[in-house]
Amino acid sequence: MDPFLTQAKKRSAHSMNWEKEHHWKKFKACKEDEWEEEESSIEEEFSHPLPWQKIEAEGLDCDYALLFSKDEADRLFNELEEEVEYFTGEKAQIRVFGKHYSVPRKQATYGDPGLMYSFSGVHLLARPWTPTLDYIRDAVTKATGRTFNFVLVNRYKDGSDHIGEHRDDEKELDPGFPIASVSLGAARDFVFRHREARGRKPRRHIDPVKLELAPGSLLLMNQPTNTYWYHSLPARKRVLTPRINLTFRCIVSQAQQQELRPSQ
DNA sequence: ACAGTCTCATTTGA
DNA sequence: TTCAAATGAGACTG
Numbered sequence: 054m055d056p057f058l059t060q061a062k063k064r065s066a067h068s069m070n071w072e073k074e075h076h077w078k079k080f081k082a083c084k085e086d087e088w089e090e091e092e093s094s095i096e097e098e099f100s101h102p103l104p105w106q107k108i109e110a111e112g113l114d115c116d117y118a119l120l121f122s123k124d125e126a127d128r129l130f131n132e133l134e135e136e137v138e139y140f141t142g143e144k145a146q147i148r149v150f151g152k153h154y155s156v157p158r159k160q161a162t163y164g165d166p167g168l169m170y171s172f173s174g175v176h177l178l179a180r181p182w183t184p185t186l187d188y189i190r191d192a193v194t195k196a197t198g199r200t201f202n203f204v205l206v207n208r209y210k211d212g213s214d215h216i217g218e219h220r221d222d223e224k225e226l227d228p229g230f231p232i233a234s235v236s237l238g239a240a241r242d243f244v245f246r247h248r249e250a251r252g253r254k255p256r257r258h259i260d261p262v263k264l265e266l267a268p269g270s271l272l273l274m275n276q277p278t279n280t281y282w283y284h285s286l287p288a289r290k291r292v293l294t295p296r297i298n299l300t301f302r303c304i305v306s307q308a309q310q311q312e313l314r315p316s317q
Numbered sequence: 318a319c320a321g322t323c324t325c326a327t328t329t330g331a
Numbered sequence: 332t333t334c335a336a337a338t339g340a341g342a343c344t345g
Contacts, residue, residue, distance in 0.1 A: 147336065147337070148329085148330080148331085148335090148337085149327090149329095149335060149336075149337035149338085150326095150327050150328060150329065150330095150334095150335065150337070150338090151327090151328070151329030151330065152327095152329085152337070152338085153337090154337045154338070155337095156336075156337085157337080157338095158336095160336095171331095172335095172336060173331090173335070173336050173337080174330085174331070175336090207336095216336055217335095217336055217337060217338090218335095218336080219335080219336040220336090221336090251324090251325095252324095252325075253324090253325065253326090285336090287322080287323085288321085288322080289321090289322095290320080290321060290322090291321090
């Protein structure tokens with residue numbers, strides 16, 4: 054019998070195991086003694102400030118909180134399963150190192166009319182907001198004070214679906230905005246790696262930052278996180294159920310990009 | 318031994 | 332000019 058599983062919370066048990074196994078410093082998304090209190094306060098309303106947890110490292114600045122109760126996260130997940138239409142065919146393909154691949158997940162984009170988001174040779178036009186996506190966007194606005202105009206939906210059908218290391222450093226992203234990541238469905242591990250700690254001969258040794266993204270959680274990636282840190286959602290074969298991730302962004306038009314560009 | 322995980326190489330075109 | 336939202340190979344590990 055795994056001694057960790059006798060703990061009250063399986064989730065924190067998993068955290069401790071993982072840290073022990075890999076000898077890596079791992080951020081604990083929820084401290085055991087704070088967990089019960091958080092869950093019950095979230096249950097009511099987010100009219101009062103959320104219990105944010107700061108995640109910090111050199112050049113990394115994130116905030117993590119539980120935005121939705123377990124029940125509401127469940128409800129929202131089911132609604133999105135009905136509402137969201139994912140891309141198929143060539144819109145579900147990207148180009149990496151000159152080769153085409155189908156993405157190992159499903160993707161959709163929603164937002165204000167006309168907004169477009171591009172990466173790795175794929176160009177995705179925003180569909181109009183659905184009721185549930187608009188509701189979640191509203192909850193994110195109340196929690197952050199920012200109104201996002203676009204969301205990228207990633208659906209991971211099970212632990213074999215994943216996303217590789219990358220940065221969200223596209224030109225069209227407003228640098229003044231954080232990226233707000235909402236998780237629903239299965240909990241999944243999430244990993245940050247510093248750009249100077251990658252490759253054959255890393256210039257520096259910087260520990261990765263790992264966390265588990267719980268259903269109903271909100272992760273804010275603030276500047277300059279996406280300049281220095283790559284992130285990924287690695288495959289986890291033991292995960293058998295789907296996860297939906299919503300990354301809210303602020304996209305600026307071509308004209309606005311001109312304005313933001315340092316003039317000479 | 319084996320299955321899951323991790324790290325590195327890839328080398329074209331945006 | 333830089334460097335990659337992908338996979339696959341080889342190493343590690345419990």
